[in-house]
Amino acid sequence: MDPEVTIEYENVHKRFDTPVLSGVNLSVMRGETVSILGTSGTGKSVLLKTTIGLITPDRGDVRIDGESVYHSTRLGLRDLRRTVRYVFQYAALFDSLNIYENVAMGLDPAEIKTLDPQVMLDRIAASLVNVNLEPAKVLSKLPAELSGGMRKRVGLARAIVGEPRIILYDEPVTGLDPVNSATVNRLIMSIAERTKVTSIVVTHDVEGALEMSHRVALLDNGTLRFIGTPDEFRRSEDPLVMAFADRRAAAEAALKLIEHDAYDDNDAGPAHAISIGVRA
Ligand SMILES: Nc1ncnc2c1ncn2[C@@H]1O[C@H](COP(=O)(O)OP(=O)(O)O)[C@@H](O)[C@H]1O
Ligand SMILES: [Mg+2]
Numbered sequence: 320m321d322p323e324v325t326i327e328y329e330n331v332h333k334r335f336d337t338p339v340l341s342g343v344n345l346s347v348m349r350g351e352t353v354s355i356l357g358t359s360g361t362g363k364s365v366l367l368k369t370t371i372g373l374i375t376p377d378r379g380d381v382r383i384d385g386e387s388v389y390h391s392t393r394l395g396l397r398d399l400r401r402t403v404r405y406v407f408q409y410a411a412l413f414d415s416l417n418i419y420e421n422v423a424m425g426l427d428p429a430e431i432k433t434l435d436p437q438v439m440l441d442r443i444a445a446s447l448v449n450v451n452l453e454p455a456k457v458l459s460k461l462p463a464e465l466s467g468g469m470r471k472r473v474g475l476a477r478a479i480v481g482e483p484r485i486i487l488y489d490e491p492v493t494g495l496d497p498v499n500s501a502t503v504n505r506l507i508m509s510i511a512e513r514t515k516v517t518s519i520v521v522t523h524d525v526e527g528a529l530e531m532s533h534r535v536a537l538l539d540n541g542t543l544r545f546i547g548t549p550d551e552f553r554r555s556e557d558p559l560v561m562a563f564a565d566r567r568a569a570a571e572a573a574l575k576l577i578e579h580d581a582y583d584d585n586d587a588g589p590a591h592a593i594s595i596g597v598r599a
Pocket of ligand 1: 360362
């Protein structure tokens with residue numbers, strides 16, 4: 320096996336009542352960011368969940384650093400949990416825990432027992448700083464006291480605090496406005512650049528995916544119908560890829576206007592952006 324391959328999906332099959340995954344093949348290289356696009360209900364989350372043993376494939380295999388998630392005796396569940404972090408949609412924070420406690424959940428429980436409390440606080444604070452949150456302001460707050468965008472960033476802080484080698488993001492910007500989406504996308508990029516983590520991002524944000532990924536893949540009808548670089552995606556003549564790329568153009572136009580309005584106050588104003596947004 321190529322030593323640079325970090326995550327390998329080989330002929331992954333999964334059906335529930337009907338087939339969901341029907342032979343997914345993909346190799347993600349060390350430090351690479353791959354985005355997975357696809358319409359709702361195509362099995363993107365199911366595919367991510369097979370990576371960490373939350374859903375077992377009917378056929379095929381998933382390997383992390385060459386070790387099967389399902390058949391390896393060397394790769395235990397604990398190793399897997401330490402190596403791979405899964406960032407769920409809607410941040411999935413614990414409502415009754417404060418931000419310090421929520422981020423601490425991203426540390427290995429065995430490690431927490433041995434960590435010096437000051438070292439632990441430093442690590443939690445550092446991971447908050449890395450997602451542009453001020454530790455002094457947020458550490459003792461409850462999730463409900465933060466905005467949606469801030470909660471998503473706390474979710475990212477929890478993902479990076481344990482220094483995983485792989486992060487799986489499941490719709491990290493769904494439910495966010497374009498400005499907060501752009502912020503989260505940029506954070507995902509900077510986390511990848513700084514920590515060399517290998518990332519898979521399931522997203523509906525096509526423009527964001529093309530900006531932040533080394534490669535994008537399109538899941539359709541149980542298989543990856545397209546895998547390629549953002550440039551290859553933009554040039555593809557596959558009608559389904561073109562349909563996805565077109566939505567990007569519309570979203571891009573809307574986002575440009577919003578950014579323009581946010582930074583230049585002597586122009587058309589938000590009403591203009593809203594009318595374009597509706598048309599898009
Ligand atoms: N645990 C499960 N049990 C039964 N069906 C499931 C389960 N998880 C997902 N599915 C079904 O698999 C299909 C793909 O789901 P999912 O991967 O969540 O789609 P998406 O691409 O939107 O993330 C859907 O039809 C969904 O209902
Ligand atoms: Mg999903």
